[in-house]
Amino acid sequence: MFIRVLDCISTDHNPTLVILAIVVALFSGFALFTILDHARARHGRMKIVWGFVAAFAAGGGIWSTHFIAMLGFQPAAFVSYDVGLTAMSAFFAIALAATATPLLLSPSLVNALAGGLLLSAAIGIMHFIGMRALLFAGTFEWHLPLVALSLCAGSLLVIAATFAGRRRASVGSRLAAGTLFGAAICILHFTAMSAALLRTDPSLRVADESLSEFLLGLSVAVVTTLIVVFSLVTVMFDRRAHDATADAQQMRCILEAAQIGILVCQDDEVISANKAFERLVGYEGSSIEGRAVADFFELPAGANRHAPRLYETEGQLKTANGVRVDVALNTTPILSGGTLRHLVEVRDIGDHKRARDRLDYLANHDELTGLPNRRLLHAELRKEALSSQEFGLLWIDLDRFKEVNDTHGHAIGDALLHAVAQRFRSVLDERHLLARVGGDEFVVLFKHASRQSDPASAGESLLKAMLDPIVVDGQMLEIGISIGLARYPHDAKSADALMRRADLALYEAKKTGRSRYAAAS
Structure with missing residues (x-):
C-alpha cells in the first residue's frame, strides 16, 4: 500500500x-x-x-x-x-x-x-x-x-x-x-x-x-x-x-523578589499581591485579589483611605489572625497597558517603631526612677502655659540626701531615690505630672485639668508621707523633703520664670528649717 x-x-x-x-x-x-x-x-x-x-x-x-x-x-x-x-x-x-x-x-x-x-x-x-x-x-x-x-x-x-x-x-x-x-x-x-x-x-x-x-x-x-x-x-x-x-512575567518576578510587601491596585481594588505581602497579612493571593485596599489597613484618623492617595503614611495592617501589624505605606503611580494603577509598598515597621518608641521613652524619662525627666517637664510646662489656664508647680528637694550617699554608698542612694519616687506616686493623683529633674530634686506639675486639687494640700500630704522611715536593703533610713510652691500666672507669666520662682521658694523652705514647704511671694 x-x-x-x-x-x-x-x-x-x-x-x-x-x-x-x-x-x-x-x-x-x-x-x-x-x-x-x-x-x-x-x-x-x-x-x-x-x-x-x-x-x-x-x-x-x-x-x-x-x-x-x-x-x-x-x-x-x-x-x-x-x-x-x-x-x-x-x-x-x-x-x-x-x-x-x-x-x-x-x-x-x-x-x-x-x-x-x-x-x-x-x-x-x-x-x-x-x-x-x-x-x-x-x-x-x-x-x-x-x-x-x-x-x-x-x-x-x-x-x-x-x-x-x-x-x-x-x-x-x-x-x-x-x-x-x-x-x-x-x-x-x-x-x-x-x-x-x-x-x-x-x-x-x-x-x-x-x-x-x-x-x-x-x-x-x-x-x-x-x-x-x-x-x-x-x-x-x-x-x-x-x-x-513577558513584561508581566518580568514585573511579577521583580515583585516576588522584593523583600517588602507589594500590592498593585487599580482605583481602590487590589489587582495582585506578592508573596511577601501574603506572608505579612496571612492570606493567600486568591483571597487578596479583588478586595478593597481599605479591607487590609487601619489608618490614623484623618488619613485618606483611597489607594491612589496613601502615598507616604503609617498605619496598621489587619492580618488574617486578627493581629495588628505596624506598617509604613508608600504609593507610586504606574502605567500598565495604558491603565493607571498604583503600586503600594508595605513595610513592617513594628521593630523599628518599638525601637523608636523606646528611644523616645528614654529621651523623656529618668532611667533610675522611670519618672518623666526635665525635657518632658519643660514640654508639658510650655503646653500648659499656652493653654492660658491656671496651674501650680511643686519643687521638691530631699533633705540630707548627701549624708545618706556618703554614709551608705551610691547603690543605697539610688535605691532610696527609687523608693522615694514610689512613695510620692502613692500620694499624688495620677493626673499630676511627677518628674525627676536632678540628683535629689523632683517636680510636681498640677495641670489645669486637675485644678480642683490644691498644690498646697498636696505639699502637706507629701511632707506627712515622708515622716515614716524608708527601708532600703534592710536599713531604716529617715529622709525629709523641702518644697517650694509657685502658681501660674499668679507668680510668673512664663514657664521658665515659674520654675525659677518655685526654686526660690524651695530655697526659702530650706533656709527656714527644712521639712516644710514655702510658697513664692
Whole structure:
C-alpha cells in the first residue's frame, strides 16, 4: 500500500505543486494553532471572533491543499471541476472547522478530542466532495482498504496535533501541532488519491458549465493569500501578546523578589499581591485579589483611605489572625497597558517603631526612677502655659540626701531615690505630672485639668508621707523633703520664670528649717 501511495505521488502528480500543497498544509496548520493560542487569551466576543478566524485558516488550508494537489494531478483524461461541488467542499471544510474550534478552545480533554475528530471529518468530507467535483469522461473505482487507511491516519494525526497544541503556548508547540495537522491533510489526501482509479469512458462527455483549471487555480491563490494574511496578522497580535505576557512575567518576578510587601491596585481594588505581602497579612493571593485596599489597613484618623492617595503614611495592617501589624505605606503611580494603577509598598515597621518608641521613652524619662525627666517637664510646662489656664508647680528637694550617699554608698542612694519616687506616686493623683529633674530634686506639675486639687494640700500630704522611715536593703533610713510652691500666672507669666520662682521658694523652705514647704511671694 505504501508503495502504491508513493507511486501515485511520483507518477500522477506535478512535483512542484505537490511541494506547494505540502507547504500550504503546514503553513495553515501553524496558523491554526497560533490563532487558537491567541483566542485562548481572549474573552467574550473577541474569543468568538478569533475562533472563526481559526476556522477559516483551518478550512481554507484544507481546501487549498486539496485543490493545489488536484491542480498537480496529471491523469490521462481531460479534467475540469464542478462549480457547485467545489464551493460546497469549501463550505463544509470551513463549517466543520468552525464547529470544532469552540471544542478545541475548551479546557476539557473530552471536548478537545471531539474537536479533533470534527477537524478530521472536515478533512475527509472536504476531500471526497472535492473528488466528486472532478469532472472527466469516465468514473471512479475505489480501493476501500486505502480509503479506510487514509481516514484513520488523518484522524490519528489530527488528534495528535490537537493535544500537542494544548501542551503550552509556545512556538515549539505550535510548530509541532502545525506539522502534525499539515501531515494529516497531506497523508489523507494522497493516500485517498492512491485509492482512486479513474476508468475512462469515451461515451461520456464533460459539461460545459464546469470550472476550468485556471479559475480553480485563481480561487486557490485567493484563499491561500487570505490564509497568509490572516496568519501574519495573528502572528503580529500574538507577538504583542507574548511581549505583554513577558513584561508581566518580568514585573511579577521583580515583585516576588522584593523583600517588602507589594500590592498593585487599580482605583481602590487590589489587582495582585506578592508573596511577601501574603506572608505579612496571612492570606493567600486568591483571597487578596479583588478586595478593597481599605479591607487590609487601619489608618490614623484623618488619613485618606483611597489607594491612589496613601502615598507616604503609617498605619496598621489587619492580618488574617486578627493581629495588628505596624506598617509604613508608600504609593507610586504606574502605567500598565495604558491603565493607571498604583503600586503600594508595605513595610513592617513594628521593630523599628518599638525601637523608636523606646528611644523616645528614654529621651523623656529618668532611667533610675522611670519618672518623666526635665525635657518632658519643660514640654508639658510650655503646653500648659499656652493653654492660658491656671496651674501650680511643686519643687521638691530631699533633705540630707548627701549624708545618706556618703554614709551608705551610691547603690543605697539610688535605691532610696527609687523608693522615694514610689512613695510620692502613692500620694499624688495620677493626673499630676511627677518628674525627676536632678540628683535629689523632683517636680510636681498640677495641670489645669486637675485644678480642683490644691498644690498646697498636696505639699502637706507629701511632707506627712515622708515622716515614716524608708527601708532600703534592710536599713531604716529617715529622709525629709523641702518644697517650694509657685502658681501660674499668679507668680510668673512664663514657664521658665515659674520654675525659677518655685526654686526660690524651695530655697526659702530650706533656709527656714527644712521639712516644710514655702510658697513664692
